[in-house]
Amino acid sequence: MPIARVIRHSPLYLYLKLYGLSVLVSLFASRPITGRLSGQTIQQIDRIRSAAEEALIRRKTDKAKQAFRDGRKQFNEITKVQTKHLLDALSINRKHNDFFTSARAAHTSQKNHSSHPFPYAIKTLALDADTHFPALPLQGVRQRVSRVVQRWGRRYKDLNMVKKMVKEDRQDLKRYPEIESVAHVRCSNSAHEEEIKFIRKRAENVASDAEFLKRLGIPASESSTGSVHPDDIPRIAIGGSGGGYRATFGFLASLQGLHSAKVFDSTFWISGVSGSCWTIAALFTVAQQDPNALLQHYKDVADEAVHPMSRGALDVVARSPKGVYFLLAPLLTKLRDGYVGIGIMDMYATLTSSYQLLSRSPHARPRLSRSAFAFSKMWQSAGIANGKAPMPIFTAVRIMHRVATGEKNGKIQFETKDASLSKPLPPSEEGRFSKTLFQWWEMNPLEVGSSEESAWVPTWSYGRGFVSGESVSKSPEISLSMLLGQATSAPAGPMTGYISTLLATLPQGTIMSKLLSKLNDFIRHKRWEKRWGNPIRGADEPNPLFGSGSRSEHNQKEWEGRRRLKLMDSGMSNNLPNHIFSTEARWADIVLAFDQSSDVQTGAALARLNEFAKERNLFMAPANDLAECEACVNSVTADEKASLIRQQFHGKYAQVFRVWKVKDDEFQPGLDLNPEHTPITDAEMYLIYCPLLPNACQPDFDPVTSSFSTSYNLVWKPEEIDILANTARANTIDYVIPTLKRVYRRMYKEKKARRLRGISHTQ
Incomplete structure (x- = not known):
């Protein structure tokens, strides 16, 4: 067993597992290669093929072969004579030594030079490639074997480098000062003290931005002091939905539109579900908070035409400087801590994150940075601590079960438990006594935790072992890729979630939709979900809530008995991150909810908002007086399709809802x-729902029905990204921003009135 343990913890073993997984993905995700290559690449391949065919024809003819032999023989005879004359000259006169040396070098160079008829070489997709692809059609077995040996020799050196760097990381106090610190669980319903400071500084920065406020129709002259009071500034939160690469690119294009209107510079929080988390991570790392630069980065990545989990993606990362470190170091660290093992989703996390966050710019050095993969350090490096940037937040959920524990006064008493610890109920009582719930967790540069548990741990300590609120191990901060892996772990979601997503794209009433609905109901009823629903399991991390006894004096919850914490894609609960914007500790005034789901043109869109309101005990109602008006589009055309799109989706691009907290029995939680x-009081929050719908600027493109714009397509072309981005950006500029301006002014006036009323009451 010790030998097996050493093998399992070796970099070579992990790399081979990752390599094998990537090969399998390459096989199952394959499609015609011509469909994934740019036009320039195809032309280059055609030139290479033509040159290779001509060379082969010349070599196959007897005349060419004989000419080659005669020429080679003549060349050898000439060089022998030349060499003999040079040697004689040297023996006669030593002063010709320099000439002899240069001539001999020239002769050696000609001898080793191969006049290969294959004049072109294809570079690997990575800019830091090990070598060029050789002329494969003319390559012998010896050369191929030699190339494979050389490549794996380089990988072996990289693996030794990884092993050494991981060992150094555990002792590098300058880079990882948290190694010497002991972490504690913070049990509280309030926000982190650093986030409270951030909110204040962010409000002050926005209040001093006269240009932005003037754009929104709020002149500084409204205040007696000549400037806007920070307490009157509405707190904007931006949320992006899940939906694979469609969500990644669509959310980015929406951020581009907000950035052009300076709205992004006035945002307090930005969060996402699944694919939108990829956008946020790349925006704060490789793009330096520039949405335009990030779009170009994604187009450069798409130009490589490889799946992010394929062998091609693995090669791109592995051939970059220290790329193997970013692939394996998080896995090795997790293994050597010894609290949990690694699974498929851990390898998925490191490969997809390192591939997407690898800079394609030839001027970027390093192309992958260890500081960029330390999420907690982003608090200072990105300027968040000074209020110069919005606070990024990833979301994930934990599956819970509400199980009946007894009956009191004729009412059933329920208790929420970790799904992994709950015993399956009899089928006859399952529908009555048990319900699957999702507990929302979040990951920000300060903390990882859950408002529903009122428990938080420092981000730099997440991944350590905890017992009764205190860390029992000391290791460097967990890699950003591991956090992203849990936030984007859609492949580990339940099978019923995949079926529900597929059902949303099928016409209702068809034979296929009826069969899938029955299959979905059967899986749920028989509880196959937990046992056989999906062979891909979510990644495990040490549970920071593990221990015994009471957590604190103010929070009487007990520590949990489960050592492992399994967080998964929050899209299983709700495909929008509105939950974390409406907590007791963090309350946004305006929420921009960008929904790139595949069912935004159905009733499921409003059903998500209704479910969110019920779970958060909120009452929501449409704000018809703030609804979107017809956009003033500059390029007005007489296109019939464009006119039909404007008519069909009018009023749906930016739907405004008022939100109140339910404090009595006067209103029932939910969307009414x-x-x-609608209550007559001022709204406590405004939610602007912004679905990804077709736009008149591209009347022939529908993001839902387009063949390439599916949630499962992870191989896009650059021109396809542009098509999606144009539609999402136009929706934001034409409809969302004008609506936001009206809502912003309304919330500003309401907050200002409340502040002034509070001052008058105190006086």
């Missing part, structure tokens, strides 16, 4: 579309 039920 009846305007007569």
Whole structure:
């Protein structure tokens, strides 16, 4: 067993597992290579093929072969004579030594030079490639074997380098000062003290931005002091949905539109679900908070035409400087801590993150940075601590079960438990006594935790072992890739989630939709989900809530008995991150919810908002007086399709809802579309729902029905990214921003009035 343990913890073993996984993905995700290559690459391949065919024809003819032999023989005879004359000259006169040396060098160079008829060489997709692809059609077995040996020899050196660097990381106090610190669980319903400071500084920065406020129609002259009061500034939160690369690129294009109007510079929080988390991570690392630079980065990545989990992606990362370190170091660290093992989703995390965050710029050195993969250090490096940038937040969920524990006064008593610890109930009682719930967790540069548990640990300590609120191990901060792996772990989601997503794209009433619905109901009823629903399991991390006894005096919850914590894609609960913007500790005034789901043109879109309101005990109602108006589009055309799109989706691009906290029995939590039920009091929050819908600027493109714009397509072309980005950006500029301006002014006036009323009451 010790030998097996050493093998499992070796970099070579991990790299081979990752390599094998990438090969399998390459096989299953394959499609015609011509469909994934740019036009320039195809032309280059055609030139190479033509040159190779001509060379082969010349070599196959007897005349060419004989001419080659005669020429080679004549060349050898000439060089022998030349060499003999040079040697004689040297023996006669030593002063010709320099000439002899240069001539001999020239002769050696000609002898070793191969006049290969294959004049072109294809570079690997990585800019830091080990070598060029040789002329494969003319290559012998010896050369091929030699090339494979050389490549794996370089990988062996890289693996030794990784092993050494991981050992150094555990002792590098300058880079990882948290190694000497002991972490504690913070049990509280309030926000982190650093986040409270951030909110204040962010509000002050926005209040001093006269240009932005003037754009929104809030002149500084409104205040007696000549400037806007920071307490009157509405706190904007931006949320992006899940949806694979469609969500990644669509959310980015929406951020581009907000950036052009300076709205992004006035945002307090930015969060995402699944694919939108990729956008946020890349925006704060490789793009330096520049959405335009990030779009170009994604187009450069798409030009490589490889799946992010394929062998091609693995080669791109491995051939970059220290790329193997970013692939394996997080896995080795996790293994050597010894609290949990690694699975498929851990390898998925390191490969997809390092591939997407690898800079394609030839001027970027390093192309992957260890400081960029330390999420907690982003608090200072990105300027968040000084209020210069919004606070990024990733979301994930933990599956829980609400299980009946007894009956009191005729009412059933329920208790929420970790799904992994809950015993399956009898089928006859399952529907009545048990319900699957999702507990929301978040990951920000300060903390990782859950407002529903009122428990938080420092981000630099997440991944360590904890017992009763105190860390029992000391290791460097967990890699950003591991956090992203849990936030984007859609492949580990339940099978019913995949079926539900597929059902949303199928016409209702068809034979296929009926069969899939019955299959979905059967899986849920028989509880196959937990046992056989999906062979891919979510990644495990040490549970920071493990221990015994009470957590604190103010929070009487007990520590948990489960040593492992399994967080997964929050899209399983709700495909929008609105939950974390409406907590007791963090309350946003305006939420921009960008939804790139595949079902935004169905009733499922409003159903998500209704479910969110019920889970957070909120009452929501449409704000018809703030609804979007017809956009003033500059390029007005007489296109019939464009006119139909404007008519069909009018009023749906930016839907405004008022939100109140339910404090009594007067209102039931949820979304109420009846305007007569709307309270007369000021809204406590405004939510602007922004679905990804077709736009008149590209009337022939529908993000839902397009063949390439699916949630499962992870190989896009640059021109396809442009098509999606143009539509999402136009929706934001034409509809979302004008609506946001009206909502912003309304919330500003309401907050200002409340502040002034508070001052008058105190006086």
